[in-house]
Structure formats: structure tokens, C-alpha cells
Amino acid sequence: MVAPNAQIWRQQAIEATKENEELRKKNAELVEAIDRLNETAWQPFEATAYTAFCDTGCIGVTKTGIDVRNKTHHNGLRVIATDPTVIPLWSIVELRFADGSTERAIAVDTGGAIKGRRIDYLINSHQGALKFGRQQVSVKIIERGAK
Structure with missing residues (x-):
């Protein structure tokens, strides 16, 4: 038997995964920018x-x-x-x-x-x-x- 909210939870998990990937990318960009600033300091x-x-x-x-x-x-x-x-x-x-x-x-x-x-x-x-x-x-x- 499948939980009645399984489809909703699956969609929420997919959306959360996409958000996490976007945040990881933004974090990597920030770390790179900080490294560039540190290099010139x-x-x-x-x-x-x-x-x-x-x-x-x-x-x-x-x-x-x-x-x-x-x-x-x-x-x-x-x-x-x-x-x-x-x-x-x-x-x-x-x-x-x-x-x-x-x-x-x-x-x-x-x-x-x-x-x-x-x-x-x-x-x-x-x-x-x-x-x-x-x-x-x-x-x-x-x-x-x-x-």
C-alpha cells in the first residue's frame, strides 16, 4: 500500500534537491570569490x-x-x-x-x-x-x- 501523500513528498524531495544543488553552486561561487580576494590581500x-x-x-x-x-x-x-x-x-x-x-x-x-x-x-x-x-x-x- 502506498502512503496517500507519497506523490506530494516525492515532489517536495525533488524540489528540495534542486534547491540544495543551487545553494551548493552559489556557495562554491562565494568561496571562489573569497579566495580571489584573499589572494590579492x-x-x-x-x-x-x-x-x-x-x-x-x-x-x-x-x-x-x-x-x-x-x-x-x-x-x-x-x-x-x-x-x-x-x-x-x-x-x-x-x-x-x-x-x-x-x-x-x-x-x-x-x-x-x-x-x-x-x-x-x-x-x-x-x-x-x-x-x-x-x-x-x-x-x-x-x-x-x-x-
Whole structure:
């Protein structure tokens, strides 16, 4: 025997399912919009410095093939190494240092120790890299590179 209201309940269930699907879609769109806003907001990162040559196999060529043996900038932007899952390669970012100064940089390198919210800042000398040390910086993505 079928319940007298079975047809009504079935229709209500179908309508509720459609409403849930629409809400899930709207929620996904909102989450994506928030992620885009967060990407362009200032985010805290730890910055270290590196040079084109080191004792562990550095060859002076970035992950993207840019020769940095005699330069620290590419197309007028400071070269940085990033975790490409956080800041994709070819992204242009703005760095804000503790003293309030800012600099634009381009993510064209990666590093084995660069995981999460860390960047490696290309410096032209070992002494300069030591002087740079480890710093807290703020990073804002200006133009997102390809993942």
C-alpha cells in the first residue's frame, strides 16, 4: 500500500534537491570569490635570501630557465623562489618589508626548502644573503601566474 501523500513528498524531495544543488553552486561561487580576494590581500610570509651559486648544486639558472648568474632581476622585477602551490610560477607580487618599503618581484624559481608561506629572495652575494637573514614580510599577488 502506498502512503496517500507519497506523490506530494516525492515532489517536495525533488524540489528540495534542486534547491540544495543551487545553494551548493552559489556557495562554491562565494568561496571562489573569497579566495580571489584573499589572494590579492597582504599575506604574511617568511623570507630568506639565496644566491645563484651555493654548495648544494645551485647552477645560476632558475626553475623557469632564467639565467641569474649575473643579475637579481628579470624584466625589472626582483627574482624570488616560491612554493608554486601557494604562489604559482610567473606570478608578480609586491613585497612589503618590516621597514615599510615595498618591492615588486616575480616568482620564477622554486627551492627544496621553500614550502608554504615562504619565499626565497635572490641576492647577488653570499654576504648580502647573510645580511638579509630571515625576515617576516607581507606579500600581495598582483598578477597570478599559471599553476
